[in-house]
Amino acid sequence: MTELISAVDAVDVRFPTSRELDGSDALNPEPNYSAAYVMIRTSGGDEGYGLAFTVGRGNEVQVAAVRALAPLVVGLPVEEVLGDLGAFSRRLTRDSQLRWLGPEKGVIHMAAAAIVNAVWDLHGRREGKPVWQLLSELSPNQLVDLVDFRYLEDALSRDEALDILRRAEPGRGQRTALLLQHGYPAYTTTPGWLGYDDEKLVRLSKEAVAEGFCQIKLKVGADRADDQRRLRLAREAVGPDIRIAVDANQAWGVHQAIDWIQSLVTFDPYWIEEPTSPDDILGHAAIRRALAPVKVATGEHVHNQVMFKQLLQSGALDILQLDASRTAGVTENIAVLLLAAKFGVPVCPHAGGVGLCEMVQHLAMFDYVAVSGTTDNRVIEYVDHLHEHFTDPVRIRDGRYLAPTAPGISAEMHPASVADHRYPDGPVWNGEATA
Amino acid sequence: MTELISAVDAVDVRFPTSRELDGSDALNPEPNYSAAYVMIRTSGGDEGYGLAFTVGRGNEVQVAAVRALAPLVVGLPVEEVLGDLGAFSRRLTRDSQLRWLGPEKGVIHMAAAAIVNAVWDLHGRREGKPVWQLLSELSPNQLVDLVDFRYLEDALSRDEALDILRRAEPGRGQRTALLLQHGYPAYTTTPGWLGYDDEKLVRLSKEAVAEGFCQIKLKVGADRADDQRRLRLAREAVGPDIRIAVDANQAWGVHQAIDWIQSLVTFDPYWIEEPTSPDDILGHAAIRRALAPVKVATGEHVHNQVMFKQLLQSGALDILQLDASRTAGVTENIAVLLLAAKFGVPVCPHAGGVGLCEMVQHLAMFDYVAVSGTTDNRVIEYVDHLHEHFTDPVRIRDGRYLAPTAPGISAEMHPASVADHRYPDGPVWNGEATA
Numbered sequence: 001m002t003e004l005i006s007a008v009d010a011v012d013v014r015f016p017t018s019r020e021l022d023g024s025d026a027l028n029p030e031p032n033y034s035a036a037y038v039m040i041r042t043s044g045g046d047e048g049y050g051l052a053f054t055v056g057r058g059n060e061v062q063v064a065a066v067r068a069l070a071p072l073v074v075g076l077p078v079e080e081v082l083g084d085l086g087a088f089s090r091r092l093t094r095d096s097q098l099r100w101l102g103p104e105k106g107v108i109h110m111a112a113a114a115i116v117n118a119v120w121d122l123h124g125r126r127e128g129k130p131v132w133q134l135l136s137e138l139s140p141n142q143l144v145d146l147v148d149f150r151y152l153e154d155a156l157s158r159d160e161a162l163d164i165l166r167r168a169e170p171g172r173g174q175r176t177a178l179l180l181q182h183g184y185p186a187y188t189t190t191p192g193w194l195g196y197d198d199e200k201l202v203r204l205s206k207e208a209v210a211e212g213f214c215q216i217k218l219k220v221g222a223d224r225a226d227d228q229r230r231l232r233l234a235r236e237a238v239g240p241d242i243r244i245a246v247d248a249n250q251a252w253g254v255h256q257a258i259d260w261i262q263s264l265v266t267f268d269p270y271w272i273e274e275p276t277s278p279d280d281i282l283g284h285a286a287i288r289r290a291l292a293p294v295k296v297a298t299g300e301h302v303h304n305q306v307m308f309k310q311l312l313q314s315g316a317l318d319i320l321q322l323d324a325s326r327t328a329g330v331t332e333n334i335a336v337l338l339l340a341a342k343f344g345v346p347v348c349p350h351a352g353g354v355g356l357c358e359m360v361q362h363l364a365m366f367d368y369v370a371v372s373g374t375t376d377n378r379v380i381e382y383v384d385h386l387h388e389h390f391t392d393p394v395r396i397r398d399g400r401y402l403a404p405t406a407p408g409i410s411a412e413m414h415p416a417s418v419a420d421h422r423y424p425d426g427p428v429w430n431g432e433a434t435a
Numbered sequence: 436m437t438e439l440i441s442a443v444d445a446v447d448v449r450f451p452t453s454r455e456l457d458g459s460d461a462l463n464p465e466p467n468y469s470a471a472y473v474m475i476r477t478s479g480g481d482e483g484y485g486l487a488f489t490v491g492r493g494n495e496v497q498v499a500a501v502r503a504l505a506p507l508v509v510g511l512p513v514e515e516v517l518g519d520l521g522a523f524s525r526r527l528t529r530d531s532q533l534r535w536l537g538p539e540k541g542v543i544h545m546a547a548a549a550i551v552n553a554v555w556d557l558h559g560r561r562e563g564k565p566v567w568q569l570l571s572e573l574s575p576n577q578l579v580d581l582v583d584f585r586y587l588e589d590a591l592s593r594d595e596a597l598d599i600l601r602r603a604e605p606g607r608g609q610r611t612a613l614l615l616q617h618g619y620p621a622y623t624t625t626p627g628w629l630g631y632d633d634e635k636l637v638r639l640s641k642e643a644v645a646e647g648f649c650q651i652k653l654k655v656g657a658d659r660a661d662d663q664r665r666l667r668l669a670r671e672a673v674g675p676d677i678r679i680a681v682d683a684n685q686a687w688g689v690h691q692a693i694d695w696i697q698s699l700v701t702f703d704p705y706w707i708e709e710p711t712s713p714d715d716i717l718g719h720a721a722i723r724r725a726l727a728p729v730k731v732a733t734g735e736h737v738h739n740q741v742m743f744k745q746l747l748q749s750g751a752l753d754i755l756q757l758d759a760s761r762t763a764g765v766t767e768n769i770a771v772l773l774l775a776a777k778f779g780v781p782v783c784p785h786a787g788g789v790g791l792c793e794m795v796q797h798l799a800m801f802d803y804v805a806v807s808g809t810t811d812n813r814v815i816e817y818v819d820h821l822h823e824h825f826t827d828p829v830r831i832r833d834g835r836y837l838a839p840t841a842p843g844i845s846a847e848m849h850p851a852s853v854a855d856h857r858y859p860d861g862p863v864w865n866g867e868a869t870a
Contacts, residue, residue, distance in 0.1 A: 028531050057503065057532035058543065064499040065542075068492065096463050097491035103685070103713070103736060104539015106495065107500075151712040154689040154721065250538070254589040277586040278538070279741040281716060282748055286589065301538060306714040314719055 001077045003044040003251035008115065010066035011037045012059050013413070014423040015354065015386060021195025022385055023055070023352070026221035029195070032056035033386060034065045035354040037418060038114040040122055042078050048122025049412040052107075052114040053353040059423065065111035068098060073115060082123050085145040087115055089331040093148070105303035109328055116329030117359060117409055124408040131330065131409040136172060137277075140165035143370070147335045148305075150313040153374045155309045161338045168373040175369045183400035184365055185375055186382040187215030187245065189352060191234070194219040198233055205237040212399030215243035215270065215379055221251030224260060230266040240268070247273035250301070258290040271295035271319055278302050284316035297321055300350035304328070305335045312343040317402040321350040321381075324359035330409070333363050337371045347372070351385035357394045358410035361401045389417035438479040438513045443550065445501035446472045448486075448848070449858040450789065450821060456630025458490070458787070461656035461686040467491035468821060470789040471498045472853060473549040475557055477513050483557025484847040487542075487549040487760045490790040494858065505535060507552060517558050522582040524551055524766040528583070538850050540738035544763055551764030552844055559843040566765065566844040567800035568578035571607060575600035578805070579803070582770045585741075590744045596773045603808040610804045618835035619800055620810055621817040622650030622680065624787060626669070629654040633668055640672040641829060647834030650678035650705065650814055656686030659695060666702040675703070682708035685736070689718040693725045706730035706754055713737050717870055719751035732756055735785035739763070740770045747778040756785040756816075759794035765844070769800050770807045782807070787818035792829045793845035796836045824852035 010139040017023050018030035036059060039065035052062050069092055072083075081088050092112040093104055101108040124131045135143070144161045188211075201218075208216050218234055220227040229244075234244055246269045252260060257275035271293055275281045278301035288296040295332055299321030302308055308327075311317045319338045322333055340347045347367055349360035357380070364380045372378075387393035392410040395402040404410050421428050452458050453465035471494060487497050493807040506526055516523050527547040528539055535854075536543040559566045579596045623646075626639035636653075653669055655662040662681075669679055681704045687695060692710035707729055708769050711718045713736035717735070723731040734756030738742055746752045755775045757768055775782045782802055784795035792815070799815045807813075815836055822828035827845040830837040839845050856863050 027534070029533075031532060039844065055532050055535045057530070058500075058536045059602065061496065061499045061536060061542065064492075064496045068496050094462075095492065097489075098493045099462070100466075100490045101493045101496060101542050101545075102540075105537075105714070105738065106543060107496065107536050108541060111537075149688070151688055151715060151718070153691075154718060230755045253584075255588055256588075277741045279540070279739065280586060282745045283586070283589060283741075303540065306718075310520075310715065310717045336736050424629060 001043070003042050003377050005040060005076050005078060005081065006043045007041040007072055008070035008073050009039045010063045011418055012063045012423045013418055013421045014035045014056060014059060014429065015294065015421055016428060017385065018056070022193060024193045024195030025219040025249040026194060026246065027249045028055055033354050034144060034423070036066050036111070036114055036308040037413060040115070040118045042122070044078070046122055048118040048124060048125065048408070050116070050118030050329070050409070051355050051411055052110040052113045054358055056309040062107050062110060065107040066114055068108070068194060069111050069115055077225065081119060082126070085119065085123070085331055086148065088119065089328055090148055092116065093328055104306070104328070109303060110325055113327065113329040116331050117325065117411060120330040121409040121411055128407050130362060130404045130406060132362040132369070132403065134365040135330070135362070136176065136369040140169060143323065144333060146331050147338065148332070151306045152309055152335065152339070155313055156339055156342050158387055160342060164338055164341045164371065168370050171373055172369050175373065179365055179368060179403050181232035183397060183402040184361065184368065185379045186212045186213060186396060186399055187217060187243070187379040188382045189217040190384050192218035194222055198230065202231055202233050202237045202316055205234045209238050209242055214399060215245060217247055217273070220246045220264070221260070224263060227264060231264055231269065235267045243270035245269065245271045245273060246298070248275050250274045250277055252276050254280070254286055257283040257287050257302045261288050261291055261294060265294060267388055269294055270296040273297040273321070274301070279307070281307070281310045281314055281316055284311060285314045288316055293318055297348065299323060302326065305332055305339065308336050308339055312345060320345050320347045322347055322360070322363065323350045324356050324363065329429070330363070337367045341372050346377045348379050349381060351381040352385065354386055355390060355411050357382060357387070358390055358392065361394060361404065362409055365403055389413050438476070438477050440475060440511050440513060440516065441478045442476040442509050443501070443505035444474045445498045445615040446853055447498045447858045448472045448853055448856045449494060449864070450492060450856055451863060452820065453491070457628060459630030460654040460665070460682065460684040461629060462684045463490055466725060468525060468789050469494040469858070471501050471549055472848060473553045475499055475550070475553045477557070479513070481557055483560065483843070485551070485556055485764070485844070486790050486846055487545040488791055490680060491551065492564070497542050497545060500542040501549055503543070504546050504550055510535055516554060517561070520554065520558070520766055521583065523554065524763055527551065528763055538737045539741070541765070544738060545760055548760040548762065548764040551758065551766050552846060555765045555847055556844040565696045565839045565840050565841060566795060567797040567804070567838065570765070570797070570801040571611065571804040575604060578769060581766050582773065582801055583767070586741045587770065590748055591774055591777050592664070595777060599773055599776045600805065603805050606808055607804050610808065614800055614838050618832060618837040619796065619803065620814045621648065621812040621834055621836050622652060623648045623817045624652040625819050626651050627653035629657055633665065636662055636665055637668050637672045640669050644673050644677055647833060650680060652680040652682055652708070654684065655681045655699070656683035657696060662699060666699055666704065670702045678705035680704065680708060680732070683710050684707045685712055687711050687720055689715070692722050696726055696729060700729060704729055706732040708732040708756070709736070710870045716742070716745045716749055716751055719746060720749045723751055730754055731784065734758060735761060737761065739769055740774065743771050743774055747774055747780060752780050754781045755780050757782055757795070757798065758785045759791050759798065765798070770804045772798065776807050781812045783814050784816060786816040787820065789821055790825060790846050792817060792822070793825050793827065796829060796839065797844055800838055816860030824848050
């Protein structure tokens with residue numbers, strides 16, 4: 001009997017993070033970190049887990065989007081899917097009717113991400129390898145076969161992508177060993193949420209340094225005087241050698257971003273993240289030209305590889321912040337990593353939320369081993385929330401992510417956590433609507 | 436008693452258009468034209484109708500997105516909403532949790548469009564005016580107050596927008612009279628669907644000329660030899676003086692688009708529509724530079740005003756094809772029309788689908804009366820499908836849209852049409868899944 005994908009289920013899971021203002025920023029004052037949690041099962045009894053992250057209201061729409069894609073997946077032969085994961089991704093992103101809902105953006109694309117990542121998780125489990133390692137052991141040709149080049153070729157040809165991967169091939173073994181020994185550098189956003197008071201900001205900033213982080217991040221963009229005060233306090237707390245990134249979460253127009261950040265430069269911000277609309281490629285390029293040497297970073301809301309291509313082509317980015325479940329999962333992120341390598345821009349993944357740290361570490365570690373070949377100026381975001389709900393939570397030591405060794409992509413949640421946080425019927429919610 | 440918005444309902448309505456291959460193109464081989472049909476009711480008994488158009492599978496996700504926005508609307512005082520429709524639109528597009536699902540793109544933004552248009556419909560009905568006229572009678576200051584300038588000011592300031600509207604103000608009365616007398620020019624896509632055979636293409640092309648259209652449009656991009664043959668047949672059928680636009684529906688990469696269209700120039704295509712990804716601003720600019728004097732047109736999948744801003748800033752467009760329900764409805768389209776006027780680019784709205792002709796005519800006519808002040812090189816798309824389901828269907832005479840005179844935005848469907856085409860339980864579907 002051919003083994004088939006027998007089920008694709010999605011659950012609406014929400015955490016009441018707004019009660020403590022964890023995750024509060026200029027445009028997200030009271031998020032309830034949530035996920036459309038996806039479980040894939042095969043007729044042979046194997047499983048794979050993925051998720052799409054949202055911040056509360058509307059998570060049911062995200063779940064509906066996963067369910068709309070599920071009929072394209074259920075019934076497919078497992079070996080055929082795992083044997084050509086590029087074709088599988090295109091099956092999800094190119095469906096002639098469903099693509100109207102994007103195309104390749106918004107909930108339908110994030111739903112593809114959740115399913116694609118769950119299938120990579122399944123693949124890793126069956127191979128007995130964490131996904132970063134599974135990817136790092138694929139040949140350059142196998143990796144390039146995963147990429148959808150339709151809209152990329154004016155910036156990155158198949159041959160250029162192959163060249164990038166072949167150049168990195170000889171050092172794979174050595175870097176894998178270094179990674180397993182030392183982990184991958186991280187920075188922490190934990191001190192800087194906008195809803196935290198000054199005392200908590202200072203205390204958490206000092207703790208971050210004591211824990212070995214070489215970079216912290218502060219949310220800005222709601223009130224300029226507050227930003228100046230908070231950034232001064234943080235700089236005093238961490239000293240001159242720790243990098244402080246600031247993150248406006250899209251609060252500003254182009255001119256306003258330039259003006260606002262210029263009023264903060266005295267505190268030496270390392271990068272300004274999401275200064276304006278994530279869709280504004282030309283705007284980011286103008287901001288970068290005006291604010292250098294302050295770096296410009298974006299990516300968590302950049303919806304697909306065509307947008308990343310243009311951010312790179314137009315010189316809009318110093319730092320590319322890919323996301324595990326905004327673009328269409330591992331498969332599309334391989335293309336994003338190759339684009340970044342082509343343009344020489346470091347990738348510092350967006351994380352936090354629900355399970356994003358768990359998933360993006362695999363992408364950054366694959367990038368180090370097999371694509372860019374370096375961790376110079378690269379850090380993975382770290383936020384110390386909600387990891388306890390995952391069966392293979394991230395491990396941070398001395399400000400670095402330790403490489404995961406369990407098979408899969410680390411997105412599986414404890415069944416009890418899923419049951420407790422089901423919305424709206426789980427006991428945590430008790431019928432309470434999301435704020 | 437203050438009159439409140441008492442209900443926002445959404446219905447999943449689908450038409451089995453794939454049975455005749457109406458609407459078939461390179462990326463949409465067998466669409467079932469569908470809509471998340473939105474009905475707003477007030478406690479005083481007034482109604483407003485809008486919709487978001489999709490092409491079949493996934494329309495239930497679009498309906499779920501409308502329902503996710505509905506709680507932001509139900510219970511609001513009607514006069515407060517209608518008195519500040521700019522604030523109302525921002526309420527929908529800036530919700531701190533729901534915007535994560537976009538932001539301002541995909542189903543959540545199309546849901547905002549459906550609701551915003553339904554509220555404009557309500558407004559028009561209460562004022563006893565078609566929406567084009569309602570808009571055309573607002574003062575420049577009232578119109579500019581509707582615009583969300585947050586991400587636009589580097590390209591269009593409030594003062595520049597006011598100047599544009601003030602320059603057009605003196606001629607409003609004269610142009611309104613001309614519009615009511617002569618209507619607005621149209622072109623027809625009816626002959627050119629990819630699923631039609633050569634005989635049908637030639638017959639419908641000749642009929643279009645006989646009916647007074649000065650432009651037709653052909654779908655291209657699936658097979659180059661077919662495109663050459665079909666374009667030759669169409670050119671022979673209509674003669675040298677009728678414009679023939681071609682539409683690739685995003686089929687190509689940048690270089691491929693240039694190469695393919697160069698092989699069609701002998702048949703004098705007027706514009707190439709959607710040559711590549713709708714997200715590829717820089718790609719459209721490169722295609723335009725390479726293919727002039729063939730014009731480049733896009734817009735039906737351009738998801739918000741920030742993308743239109745950049746398409747204009749980068750010189751990527753000869754023709755801007757706004758859509759009634761992709762960006763957030765009438766309110767955001769006022770900004771798009773002002774941006775186009777600033778950059779001197781003619782707006783030729785996308786239509787067809789379900790109710791798009793009915794809605795966009797109001798925007799084009801408002802543009803003529805109060806924004807650009809001209810119909811030169813401007814045409815509204817016309818497709819002769821599904822109009823019989825609307826209570827105020829478009830009226831075409833001698834290749835022109837006659838100005839609607841009924842109050843509202845013309846998006847109301849006959850109750851029997853809605854009941855018959857409800858998915859999946861309406862009698863037209865009889866339990867059959869969408870193809």
